[in-house]
Amino acid sequence: MIKELVIISGKGGTGKTSVAASFAALAENAVIADCDVDAADLHLLLSPREKSSEPFDGGKKAYIHPGLCTGCGECVIYCRFDAIGDYFVVDPLACEGCGVCARFCPADAIEMRDHISGDWFVSDTAYGPMVHARLGIAEGNSGKLVSLIRKKAKEMAEEDKRGLVIIDGSPGIGCPVIATLTGAHFALIVTEPTVSGLHDLGRIYELARRFRMKIAVCVNKADINREMSEKIRDFCSREGALFCEELPYDDDVTAAIVAGKPLVEYSRGPAALGVERVWGRILNEL
Amino acid sequence: MVIAIASGKGGTGKTTLAASLAVWCARQGRATAILDCDVEEPNANLFIGAEIKTSEAAHMLIPKVDDDLCTGCGECEAICAYSAIVLIKGLPLVLPDMCHSCGGCYLVCPEKAIQEIEKRIGVVETGAAGELLYAGGRLDLGEPISPPLIHEVKKQHPGADVRILDCPPGTSCPVVESVRGSDFLVLVTEPTPFGLHDLKLAVGMARALCVPFGVVINRDGAGTTDVRDYCDSEDIPVLTSIPYSREVAEAYARGDAVPHMLDAHGDALAGLFAAITRGACRAEA
Numbered sequence: 001m002i003k004e005l006v007i008i009s010g011k012g013g014t015g016k017t018s019v020a021a022s023f024a025a026l027a028e029n030a031v032i033a034d035c036d037v038d039a040a041d042l043h044l045l046l047s048p049r050e051k052s053s054e055p056f057d058g059g060k061k062a063y064i065h066p067g068l069c070t071g072c073g074e075c076v077i078y079c080r081f082d083a084i085g086d087y088f089v090v091d092p093l094a095c096e097g098c099g100v101c102a103r104f105c106p107a108d109a110i111e112m113r114d115h116i117s118g119d120w121f122v123s124d125t126a127y128g129p130m131v132h133a134r135l136g137i138a139e140g141n142s143g144k145l146v147s148l149i150r151k152k153a154k155e156m157a158e159e160d161k162r163g164l165v166i167i168d169g170s171p172g173i174g175c176p177v178i179a180t181l182t183g184a185h186f187a188l189i190v191t192e193p194t195v196s197g198l199h200d201l202g203r204i205y206e207l208a209r210r211f212r213m214k215i216a217v218c219v220n221k222a223d224i225n226r227e228m229s230e231k232i233r234d235f236c237s238r239e240g241a242l243f244c245e246e247l248p249y250d251d252d253v254t255a256a257i258v259a260g261k262p263l264v265e266y267s268r269g270p271a272a273l274g275v276e277r278v279w280g281r282i283l284n285e286l
Numbered sequence: 287m288v289i290a291i292a293s294g295k296g297g298t299g300k301t302t303l304a305a306s307l308a309v310w311c312a313r314q315g316r317a318t319a320i321l322d323c324d325v326e327e328p329n330a331n332l333f334i335g336a337e338i339k340t341s342e343a344a345h346m347l348i349p350k351v352d353d354d355l356c357t358g359c360g361e362c363e364a365i366c367a368y369s370a371i372v373l374i375k376g377l378p379l380v381l382p383d384m385c386h387s388c389g390g391c392y393l394v395c396p397e398k399a400i401q402e403i404e405k406r407i408g409v410v411e412t413g414a415a416g417e418l419l420y421a422g423g424r425l426d427l428g429e430p431i432s433p434p435l436i437h438e439v440k441k442q443h444p445g446a447d448v449r450i451l452d453c454p455p456g457t458s459c460p461v462v463e464s465v466r467g468s469d470f471l472v473l474v475t476e477p478t479p480f481g482l483h484d485l486k487l488a489v490g491m492a493r494a495l496c497v498p499f500g501v502v503i504n505r506d507g508a509g510t511t512d513v514r515d516y517c518d519s520e521d522i523p524v525l526t527s528i529p530y531s532r533e534v535a536e537a538y539a540r541g542d543a544v545p546h547m548l549d550a551h552g553d554a555l556a557g558l559f560a561a562i563t564r565g566a567c568r569a570e571a
Contacts, residue, residue: 012327013297059367100365142459143430171326171327171456172460175431176458195329195333196538199327199332224532225536254478258479
């Protein structure tokens with residue numbers, strides 16, 4: 001069976017992508033998926049060579065034909081998203097594509113037009129195949145795009161007889177994160193020993209637990225605050241989560257990003273060695 | 287004046303900056319409120335320490351079908367763009383997590399068999415830390431849709447002269463909902479390839495929303511100069527920069543980021559506020 005390993009964090013900027021890129025480099029037979037479609041950065045470390053690219057159909061947007069519109073204002077009243085402005089022009093950033101305005105326009109002046117929200121790609125990297133996406137500026141529907149990327153990555157794993165999909169997730173606990181966790185097998189939560197890190201860990205942990213998957217936690221920059229790292233360790237033992245490693249603060253992490261390489265390829269420093277140990281633990285647990 | 291603090295990339299220092307600027311403004315004697323719009327992971331009050339005075343549930347509307355009135359015509363399923371209402375054996379089943387509250391099914395039902403009921407999605411808390419007013423949202427776990435909650439948060443403390451919005455990371459719907467209608471947007475970034483890449487996305491969003499904006503470079507000196515070069519080439523004002531220091535990181539970890547910022551970077555905050563007001567005025571003119 002193909003396993004899906006998700007790397008998430010709750011709080012942003014804890015080091016998810018650095019860990020995910022290193023896992024991609026360490027894994028011998030995995031497909032890599034970047035599901036942080038809102039701010040996708042994994043490609044900056046894995047240098048994918050695009051093999052195919054397809055538009056992402058993100059639903060529809062209302063378009064009001066100026067020649068047909070009588071200016072009655074019904075659509076403005078019906079729209080719950082405040083998307084129709086003065087002069088009856090639709091704000092595409094506010095339109096949710098519900099089609100209520102089109103359905104009730106007495107002049108039949110509104111058309112629901114297909115809307116491309118971004119592109120998604122199948123690529124090759126030095127470490128295996130990768131599926132990733134570029135969501136257009138200020139586009140919504142990221143949950144739908146996440147589901148699409150995961151589905152594609154899983155299909156590719158099946159075709160190539162690869163047993164694992166490594167997924168870089170997004171911060172938060174909302175729609176794209178829920179779409180990333182649904183049906184996955186294992187979540188690694190990368191957190192940091194800060195008041196925010198601990199607070200957000202509690203929320204993402206509880207969310208992941210509802211999906212009945214195995215959960216491991218690793219603390220990045222653990223030496224920034226030893227006391228807080230201890231609290232995270234306590235949290236894990238109380239909750240029964242696998243506490244796998246404390247990664248030390250290490251300038252090589254930023255240097256690897258600047259160099260555009262996975263940390264474990266760039267450095268043999270303490271953080272890189274720590275990530276390798278996390279990977280070992282997770283391989284055992286998968 | 288509404289000042290939104292956002293960033294494409296997470297963990298660049300949005301909350302630290304928003305909280306510090308808010309405390310700084312309040313200490314200047316301005317009626318100031320900080321509104322935590324990062325309802326998925328609300329952290330502003332960890333740094334402000336406001337005493338919570340009110341806590342109210344926030345809701346969105348979802349349909350409820352009266353099976354006795356329903357004839358199974360399927361109009362509701364046909365209009366729903368989100369597959370949130372589907373006919374199973376001739377009767378509509380509502381999938382609340384998919385619903386966007388557009389009201390289409392309720393409006394279209396010929397038998398008036400659908401009413402709209404409130405579904406709780408989270409809470410809005412309000413309070414104050416000394417002179418500084420606070421409001422923040424907290425999305426219930428498992429709720430996918432945050433914009434209606436963010437909308438409620440933004441309504442709080444309308445009387446404050448300066449309202450500072452701590453926005454979620456990213457550039458999609460929750461961020462757009464937070465930033466929309468602000469007088470000025472501060473994009474916090476860090477000088478790394480990730481910071482730059484996500485800043486470009488955030489700049490695209492700011493331009494699409496027609497909100498005047500500027501950049502704050504946090505942890506300056508820890509990476510490359512590419513962010514500064516990008517801002518220069520795009521004519522984007524760098525409002526201030528905060529040098530990288532391990533002390534800031536340690537103060538943040540303890541929850542002491544705000545006092546540290548006020549002590550060590552009070553001048554930067556003063557300069558930032560001046561630059562924001564200038565930028566917002568210019569946009570109005």
